[in-house]
Amino acid sequence: MTSSRVLVLNSGSSSVKYQLLDMSDSRRLAQGLVERIGEETSRVKHSPADGETREWSGAISDHDAALKAVAQELSRDGLGLDSPELAAIGHRVVHGGKHFTEPTVIDDTVLAEIERLIPVAPLHNPANLTGIRTAQALRPDLPQVAVFDTAFHTTMPESAARYAIDVETADAHRIRRYGFHGTSHAYVSRATAKLLGKAPEEANVIVLHLGNGASASAVRGGRCVDTSMGLTPLEGLVMGTRSGDLDPAVIFHLMRVGGMSADEIDNLLNKKSGLIGLCGDNDMREIRRRIEEGDESAQLAFDIYIHRLRKYIGAYYAVLGRVDAVAFTAGVGENASAVREAAVAGLAELGLAVDDELNAVRSDEPRLISPPSARVAVAVVPTDEELEIATQTYALVKGSDILT
Numbered sequence: 001m002t003s004s005r006v007l008v009l010n011s012g013s014s015s016v017k018y019q020l021l022d023m024s025d026s027r028r029l030a031q032g033l034v035e036r037i038g039e040e041t042s043r044v045k046h047s048p049a050d051g052e053t054r055e056w057s058g059a060i061s062d063h064d065a066a067l068k069a070v071a072q073e074l075s076r077d078g079l080g081l082d083s084p085e086l087a088a089i090g091h092r093v094v095h096g097g098k099h100f101t102e103p104t105v106i107d108d109t110v111l112a113e114i115e116r117l118i119p120v121a122p123l124h125n126p127a128n129l130t131g132i133r134t135a136q137a138l139r140p141d142l143p144q145v146a147v148f149d150t151a152f153h154t155t156m157p158e159s160a161a162r163y164a165i166d167v168e169t170a171d172a173h174r175i176r177r178y179g180f181h182g183t184s185h186a187y188v189s190r191a192t193a194k195l196l197g198k199a200p201e202e203a204n205v206i207v208l209h210l211g212n213g214a215s216a217s218a219v220r221g222g223r224c225v226d227t228s229m230g231l232t233p234l235e236g237l238v239m240g241t242r243s244g245d246l247d248p249a250v251i252f253h254l255m256r257v258g259g260m261s262a263d264e265i266d267n268l269l270n271k272k273s274g275l276i277g278l279c280g281d282n283d284m285r286e287i288r289r290r291i292e293e294g295d296e297s298a299q300l301a302f303d304i305y306i307h308r309l310r311k312y313i314g315a316y317y318a319v320l321g322r323v324d325a326v327a328f329t330a331g332v333g334e335n336a337s338a339v340r341e342a343a344v345a346g347l348a349e350l351g352l353a354v355d356d357e358l359n360a361v362r363s364d365e366p367r368l369i370s371p372p373s374a375r376v377a378v379a380v381v382p383t384d385e386e387l388e389i390a391t392q393t394y395a396l397v398k399g400s401d402i403l404t
């Protein structure tokens, strides 16, 4: 039997998203989500392609237990991890440092490197590691492949990747801009070029990945030339719970004057800042609802979010010189028409505008929302990190002697 199925695991700090795909025709056989891992009640949602979605709540204490729940759900549909049709398991790994520029078959050395990078991706790499270890224990015979969020950004020029600090100190501690959400920026920039009827090499695209974590990238001819996240996924845009850009002196001030420890500030900036810090909610749906009711702190949080986003659009416009499209993606980018409208409002001089009717359309398909006459296309392009990870994983193991 030829094996052509790939299971993709995208382990976040408190969630696991997964998809099982048949790569002979890129068909999705099942997908799902385990949320609120470690909380009192976790939630599991599992959708087989040929059956009813199943949802249940229960206590799932850690990522190991979450993955076992995923394996069980897949088994119930006859798609268990013991299937001989499974060719590989692909894992999203958030931080790959400078070393990993390509999808990589995981061995002990790769595991050790992912572990070494935990201090620069404390919310993500530990979850990614648990996902890998549990999957290895369930199927020790299968190739496990790491697809790194950082890989797509390794093409950035030094002028974009280097911080303006003492070079020796930076090099000693490997401090530079790595960038994240790379599989999404790669997938969306390519899909945007396709939507424009261009080859990726011909298109300059600003990608705005606005999920709970959020980042922008400038992509010239299919290669990343700048991105908003940095050494860690904390820099750049305002996010659900992360501050994004701020004066680094805020940290010394909080230490010296506020009496806070490094860990306390880390927690403040990563988990209690961004939208949730500004108004108590990190879900854009809730923020929009509160704004409709006249809530001032929700309005201010929204305005700060949009102000930062517009600054990055302007910055990357200048970085690229010529922009063919601005693409919105991820939970907020794909769904929040008010964010898209506000992000480009008043930028007609730059060739940017949205058409209200097109912007209001809800769809899972890539689509243009700018008026046909606009000089720069504005697009909504749903991301599919799992499909991209599966494609890269399968390309690596197919036809190699890894697959037996």
Ligand SMILES: Nc1ncnc2c1ncn2[C@@H]1O[C@H](COP(=O)(O)OP(=O)(O)O)[C@@H](O)[C@H]1O
Pocket (backbone or CB within 6 Å): 210, 211, 212, 213, 240, 282, 283, 284, 285, 330, 331, 332, 335, 336
């Ligand atoms: N219909 C919607 N309108 C506005 N925002 C939405 C909508 N649906 C989802 N979102 C936003 O998308 C976010 C999640 O995005 P997602 O890309 O799934 O994030 P992540 O992968 O980081 O968990 C939610 O926190 C919410 O703010």
Ligand SMILES: CC(=O)OP(=O)(O)O
Pocket (backbone or CB within 6 Å): 012, 094, 124, 149, 180, 181, 211, 212, 213, 214, 233
């Ligand atoms: C890198 C990152 O921020 O990822 P996520 O959006 O999944 O938190």
Ligand SMILES: [Mg+2]
Pocket (backbone or CB within 6 Å): 211, 212, 213, 330
């Ligand atoms: Mg995401």
